[in-house]
Amino acid sequence: MAQIQPRTSGRKAVRYGIPAGVAGIAALTIGLVPALADSGAPDLPKISTKELLAKMAASDTQQMSGTVKVSTDLGLPELPGVGGSGGKQGGGLFGGGPQGDGERDGGHGGKGSVADPQQKLMELASGEHTLRVAADGPDKQRVSVVEDTSEFSFIHNGDEVWTYDSGSDAAFHAQAPKGAAGEHGKDGKDGKDGKKGEHGKGHGGAPGAGIGDVTPQKAAEQVLKASEDSTSVTVDGTAKVAGRDAYQLLVKPKGAPHSTVDSVRIAVDAENGTPLKFTLVPKDGGKPAVDVAYTKVDFGKPEAGTFDFTPPKGTDVTEAGPRGEHAKPDKGEMSKRFKELKKLEKNGEPGEFGKHFKGEKSEKGAGPGFTGLDTLGKGWGAVAEIDAPGGAAGGLPGASASGKGGGSQQGDKFLDSFTEKAKGEFGTGRVFHTRLVNALMTDDGKVYVGAVTKEGLIKAADAAAK
Amino acid sequence: MSRADLIGEGVPAVDGEAYTTYGTSDGSPGSVDRDGRTGGRRASGLLRSELLTTFRRWRTVALLGVLAVIPVLVGIAVKIETADGGQGGGGGGQGPAFISQITNNGLFLVFTSLAATLPFFLPMAVGVIAGDSVAGEANAGTLRYLLVAPAGRTRLLLVKYASTMVFCLVATLVVAGFALAAGAALFPVGEVTLLSGTTVSFGEGLLRALAIAVAVAVSLTGLAALGLFVSTLTNSGIAAMAATVGLLLMVQIVDTVPQLHAVQPYLFPHYWLSFADLLRDPVYWDELVRNLGLQALYTAVFGSAAWARLTSRDITA
Numbered sequence: 001m002a003q004i005q006p007r008t009s010g011r012k013a014v015r016y017g018i019p020a021g022v023a024g025i026a027a028l029t030i031g032l033v034p035a036l037a038d039s040g041a042p043d044l045p046k047i048s049t050k051e052l053l054a055k056m057a058a059s060d061t062q063q064m065s066g067t068v069k070v071s072t073d074l075g076l077p078e079l080p081g082v083g084g085s086g087g088k089q090g091g092g093l094f095g096g097g098p099q100g101d102g103e104r105d106g107g108h109g110g111k112g113s114v115a116d117p118q119q120k121l122m123e124l125a126s127g128e129h130t131l132r133v134a135a136d137g138p139d140k141q142r143v144s145v146v147e148d149t150s151e152f153s154f155i156h157n158g159d160e161v162w163t164y165d166s167g168s169d170a171a172f173h174a175q176a177p178k179g180a181a182g183e184h185g186k187d188g189k190d191g192k193d194g195k196k197g198e199h200g201k202g203h204g205g206a207p208g209a210g211i212g213d214v215t216p217q218k219a220a221e222q223v224l225k226a227s228e229d230s231t232s233v234t235v236d237g238t239a240k241v242a243g244r245d246a247y248q249l250l251v252k253p254k255g256a257p258h259s260t261v262d263s264v265r266i267a268v269d270a271e272n273g274t275p276l277k278f279t280l281v282p283k284d285g286g287k288p289a290v291d292v293a294y295t296k297v298d299f300g301k302p303e304a305g306t307f308d309f310t311p312p313k314g315t316d317v318t319e320a321g322p323r324g325e326h327a328k329p330d331k332g333e334m335s336k337r338f339k340e341l342k343k344l345e346k347n348g349e350p351g352e353f354g355k356h357f358k359g360e361k362s363e364k365g366a367g368p369g370f371t372g373l374d375t376l377g378k379g380w381g382a383v384a385e386i387d388a389p390g391g392a393a394g395g396l397p398g399a400s401a402s403g404k405g406g407g408s409q410q411g412d413k414f415l416d417s418f419t420e421k422a423k424g425e426f427g428t429g430r431v432f433h434t435r436l437v438n439a440l441m442t443d444d445g446k447v448y449v450g451a452v453t454k455e456g457l458i459k460a461a462d463a464a465a466k
Numbered sequence: 467m468s469r470a471d472l473i474g475e476g477v478p479a480v481d482g483e484a485y486t487t488y489g490t491s492d493g494s495p496g497s498v499d500r501d502g503r504t505g506g507r508r509a510s511g512l513l514r515s516e517l518l519t520t521f522r523r524w525r526t527v528a529l530l531g532v533l534a535v536i537p538v539l540v541g542i543a544v545k546i547e548t549a550d551g552g553q554g555g556g557g558g559g560q561g562p563a564f565i566s567q568i569t570n571n572g573l574f575l576v577f578t579s580l581a582a583t584l585p586f587f588l589p590m591a592v593g594v595i596a597g598d599s600v601a602g603e604a605n606a607g608t609l610r611y612l613l614v615a616p617a618g619r620t621r622l623l624l625v626k627y628a629s630t631m632v633f634c635l636v637a638t639l640v641v642a643g644f645a646l647a648a649g650a651a652l653f654p655v656g657e658v659t660l661l662s663g664t665t666v667s668f669g670e671g672l673l674r675a676l677a678i679a680v681a682v683a684v685s686l687t688g689l690a691a692l693g694l695f696v697s698t699l700t701n702s703g704i705a706a707m708a709a710t711v712g713l714l715l716m717v718q719i720v721d722t723v724p725q726l727h728a729v730q731p732y733l734f735p736h737y738w739l740s741f742a743d744l745l746r747d748p749v750y751w752d753e754l755v756r757n758l759g760l761q762a763l764y765t766a767v768f769g770s771a772a773w774a775r776l777t778s779r780d781i782t783a
Contacts (some may be wrong), residue, residue: 015774022766030732067752132750144662146750149563149581149742151661164663169566171663295752305664306747312659314570 042245044238044270052235052247052268053224059273061217065134065306066242066297068215072125073287075435080211120145120152120163133215134302142306143215157307162430171311174320216292220249220266220275222379230254230379241267241276242294253380257282258456260436261380272299289436349403376460383460384449424458426465431457512617515603516629520595526633529591530640537579538589544568544575563742572649573658573668576675577745578636579645584738585718585723592686593710595633596693599626600776602703619777627694629768634686635679642679644773664747674744681741685757688734689714693773698779703777731756734764737781743779 047055123129123145130146144153150167156176163172224233236250246267253259260282267277277293308459311317374385419430424441431454440448440457448457448464520526540562548569563581567574580588600623603609612622649655658671666674692712700706714735720726721733730736737757745752 012778014776015778016771019767019771019774022763025761026767044715111505132746144746146743146746148662151663151746153663155663162663166567166659166661166663167563169570274756303748309663310659310665312567312570312665313654313656434712445658 007224029110038228042270043240046243047247049235049249052249052273053233055273056220056224056268056275059269061272062137063135063301064134064274064297064299065302066294068131068133069128069293069295070124070131070289071128071291072289073435074125074289074437075433077091083267120165126220131168131215134306136302136304136307140307142302153309153459155307155309160309162311164311164315166180169312169314170316170318172318172320173311184330194245203326216266216275216278217290219278219280219290220268224266230256236265238270239267239277241269242297244271244276244297246276256380256452258452259380260438260451260453260457267293274299280436284435333397359389376464381450381452381456383448383452383457385460385464386447386449387445422454423464424462426458427462429461468605482738498647512625513628516625517632519561520629520633521636526595529594530584533587533591533641534635534644536583537575537641538648540565540579540582541572541575541645541648555742559653567659568649568653570652570654571658572651572655573618573646573670573671573675575649575653576642576645577678577742579641580678580741581739583641584682584685584741585735586714587685588595588641588682589689589714589735590636590711591637592630592690593693593714594707596690597697597710598703599630599694599708600697600772601700601706602697604781605703613781620773623694623773623776625692630690631687634690635683638679638686642675646675652688660747661742661745662747666743666747676723678741678744680752681744681757682738684761685735685738685741688761688768689767691768691772694732695768695775698775700771732760732783734760736760 021071038058065386132144132146133142135141140157141154141156143154147167150165151160152167153164154164155164159176161176162176166170230253231256231412232252234250239246239248249266249268251266252334254263262281262283262285265277265279265281266275268274269276274297276297278290279288279293280290282289329341351380376385415430418430419441420431422431426446427444429440429441432439432441433454437449438454440454440461442448442461446461446464448461450457450460452460480554544565562578564574564577568578581749600609603612612620617625641649656668657665658674659665689710692713693706696709696713697706700709717733718735721730737753737760739751740757743752743754
């Protein structure tokens with residue numbers, strides 16, 4: 001019975017010190033290592049803004065692969081009506097959290113099993129997502145959205161475009177329009193975009209064009225298209241992104257008092273001029289509204305097999321129509337509308353980044369078929385004017401749900417849960433508010449959308465009404 | 467250790483048989499030591515007898531039986547559901563992960579079953595085994611006899627932890643094995659389309675399935691260490707099992723509350739589903755590595771805490 005009592009009594013405290021020590025060291029490591037890793041601002045030779053911009057323009061990164069972390073906090077309210085996820089008045093209860101499951105489930109429920117790239121893009125507009133990207137020249141790209149136990153892949157190889165959603169085991173196939181990449185080159189003013197366009201999904205209308213645009217490069221490209229007199233661009237220190245040294249470019253809107261954008265920060269690889277990180281801070285402060293950054297990047301040639309895709313046996317494959325549009329009529333309508341918005345971008349409007357989100361918003365919000373698109377103002381303060389003939393209420397997401405709910409009082413209550421009333425010379429309407437993009441829907445059926453504050457929208461609407 | 471359990475479960479017939487392994491049979495710690503053999507041999511003898519007692523117990527067999535039935539049930543359910551040519555899982559990514567791919571490839575039943583059992587069933591089984599490991603001995607009054615045999619408390623603890631880890635692996639392999647058999651019997655098997663859309667041969671698919679089984683087993687080691695620590699705190703086997711399983715449930719619930727997202731990366735089940743990353747092409751290592759680190763951390767903290775407790779307490783039972 002020698003061991004009934006421990007051999008080493010009285011050293012209890014020492015023994016318990018071991019687990020406590022291990023836990024303490026772990027806590028310290030968790031707390032300190034990321035802080036140390038982030039604080040390293042590398043020592044790089046001074047560079048002027050012009051030189052840096054020239055470097056970015058000259059950069060011709062054709063081959064690369066990496067992991068991109070996208071976190072967006074646009075302050076989108078929860079919309080219980082979208083996708084029929086139930087809860088007609090639940091908006092007030094569950095509103096707020098941008099990552100709410102309601103929105104995601106709603107998205108899934110609404111679309112069934114079709115691997116719809118635009119749907120995916122909408123999902124990216126809230127919360128945190130991990131993307132894996134690979135590119136080999138203008139004809140081969142792959143973007144995969146990494147999810148818990150599934151993955152959404154967008155694969156462009158030559159003139160084939162595939163999307164595959166492993167969660168629902170559904171694929172979508174389309175022929176990329178000929179010369180898509182070339183067209184993309186054209187839309188940049190002096191062709192430099194063509195060179196940079198390693199993600200040139202072809203703005204000419206390849207389905208899924210949107211989802212390929214969620215990279216730091218794309219985002220940077222959009223912002224820097226803005227003309228010089230409306231934007232101030234300066235070099236602001238250095239940073240380390242994905243283990244690489246980078247210069248930071250600070251972009252601020254100039255002469256646009258109503259813009260919701262405070263500043264945009266772009267980290268540019270010091271070696272090859274590729275944008276590695278893109279952060280957009282809205283005027284209301286707090287967390288960045290958009291933060292897109294590489295966490296891992298490799299400028300080597302990706303494996304050729306990366307861009308091959310054969311749909312597995314038994315997978316639902318949705319074939320695109322002859323002109324690269326979705327087979328289903330309502331989807332076709334949607335993609336047409338999406339293209340219309342893309343066209344708007346092509347007109348060389350600065351401050352385009354926001355319009356991606358505008359595009360989403362309109363898709364989400366507008367009823368079938370709005371007829372006119374007009375742009376008011378220029379630069380960061382630009383506001384898009386859309387005619388929605390069905391009346392503003394018809395354009396509001398979830399309005400149908402409120403209709404089902406019975407009286408208009410209930411409908412009003414429902415609208416109040418995510419919009420606020422606005423008044424001006426234009427008449428009356430409702431403002432749909434997010435941190436970055438606001439939309440004003442007037443009672444006479446016009447929708448004004450822009451990355452501007454509520455006041456800015458009302459001013460634009462007033463000006464338009466005159 | 468087994469005596470009390472068996473009495474508790476009302477299976478006294480096996481009582482004597484299961485319990486003879488310490489001390490008397492050839493290669494047992496006592497006799498080996500007297501012969502002056504090496505410590506390594508001694509430990510392996512102790513481990514062997516520990517494994518024998520664990521796996522001969524009716525409770526263990528029943529747990530493994532339940533784990534074996536789950537994949538077969540899932541397979542049959544999916545088969546019936548899709549008998550009229552419909553698509554499994556109803557599309558839209560509902561139900562357990564990977565369930566919509568089962569009809570195309572039986573191998574996916576392995577992944578579905580692991581994804582379905584990992585949140586509660588597998589860890590519950592591990593919690594039962596780990597929680598009982600030391601407390602069960604104390605409860606049965608056999609702990610002091612184990613310590614009389616000059617095995618040493620540290621070595622006893624290591625052996626207990628090793629046998630729990632073996633159980634983690636065996637339980638996972640049981641699920642995976644039965645799922646593979648059921649999947650191959652009910653559905654076509656062949657080339658595997660990974661989550662990223664790339665296609666690999668069936669052989670590589672099998673290899674990946676094996677890697678996933680190992681990853682899942684490793685995912686459970688943190689909980690095993692936690693259970694072992696709880697087990698050293700009490701003399702009641704049932705209390706230790708209940709506490710371990712209760713802790714598991716609590717942590718799983720905390721892991722789903724969005725408001726607590728700040729602590730979630732440090733909860734042991736947080737990265738459990740990262741095994742799915744082995745099915746990407748190329749494999750996405752970030753979360754797998756994080757899971758590995760987290761399990762190692764839990765093992766280190768609670769393993770050493772269990773050691774501190776067991777080596778410094780008075781063993782009266």
